[in-house]
Amino acid sequence: MSRPGALTQLLAWRRQVGRTLNLMVGMPEYDTYVAHMQRSHPERCVMSYEEFFKERQEARYGGKGRVGRCC
Template sequence: MAQPSEALRERWALLTKCVCDGARLMVGQGNYDVYVAHVRKTHPDREPMTPTEFFRDRQNARFGVGGRGGFRCC
């Protein structure tokens, strides 16, 4: 059996990354690396949240903790 080409492996890696990112967004979990890059680029005076703080912030936003809207089942 022939080995997949390097280009095919790169395309597969990109596809799986997109699928994983999409799944995270569907369940309310943003991409931490994208968040950190955004904060460093647009808010250089602020320190980015830690991964744990980021996860908790996204969970709170998803479920409406602190009056942030979010998903409600009833």
Template sequence: MLNKITGITRAARYLRQSMRLMVGVPEYSTYVNHMKITHPDQPVMSYQEFFRERQEARYGGKVSRCC
């Protein structure tokens, strides 16, 4: 029973991550883990800084809105 729940939880996590990546929202936790392992001497951006930086990287700083 526990293995079935673990498998469902893992599948839900992968599905959520895949859906976020499809719409261009990378995982902050993945970024934080990467920074801690690969660049421990560099500061980690806050979630707001990370989100803003990813939006600018994707849209070139040009976010069009209707209003």
């Protein structure tokens, strides 16, 4: 295997591990959200990454009047 090919595979593996870890803790990818919004809801505004992250955390762990809990 050539070095550029090995580096490409290593970077692809790293991205996949990051995606897997995010999904394990309930954090979907921002890029996936943006693509979905552009494809399915082009008339709606897309949240910034910071807004998306905060909204996902609140949905997952509580907020906006919900009682927080770990399990």
